[in-house]
Amino acid sequence: MLSHPRYWIKQMAEDNRVYNYLGLCARAGKLVSGADAVRAMLTKGDALVLVVTHDCSRNTLDKLLCSADRGNRKGKRVPVMYSYGNSDKLGEAIGKPARTVAATGDRGFAEGLAKLLDGCVEEEKD
16 A cells, blocks of 8 residues: 555555546557656646556655655645556556556546546445
8 A cells, every 4th residue: 555644645446447548548648657757747747647556666656756745846736646556557558568657737637537536436435
C-alpha cells in the first residue's frame, strides 16, 4: 500500500475500463508516462491526475511527490493521485514497456479518468 506522510493516495480495485481509458488517452497524445517525464510535468504544475502503480518503488514515489511540492510552491495545484494496477498492465494498456506512473494534464481526460477511478473505490466498498 502506498502512503506518504503529507499526501493521501487513493488505493483502487482493478477494472479493465480504466486501462482502456488510459489507452485511449495515450492514443490521443494526452498521457505522459514514465517517472522522469511525469516529474517534469509535476514540477511545471501541469498534471491534473496522476496514476501510480501498486509496484512503484518508494524512492520513485518520493521523487514524484517532491516534484508535486515544487509545482505547488509555484502556485500550481497538486494533482489528484491514485494508486492503481501494476506496471506491466499499465504499460500494455498504453502501448509501451512497463510503466509505474502516468499523468494527464488534459481537463476532459482528467475528469473522465477521475470519475472511473472514483467508481472503482465505490465498487470496492460495497
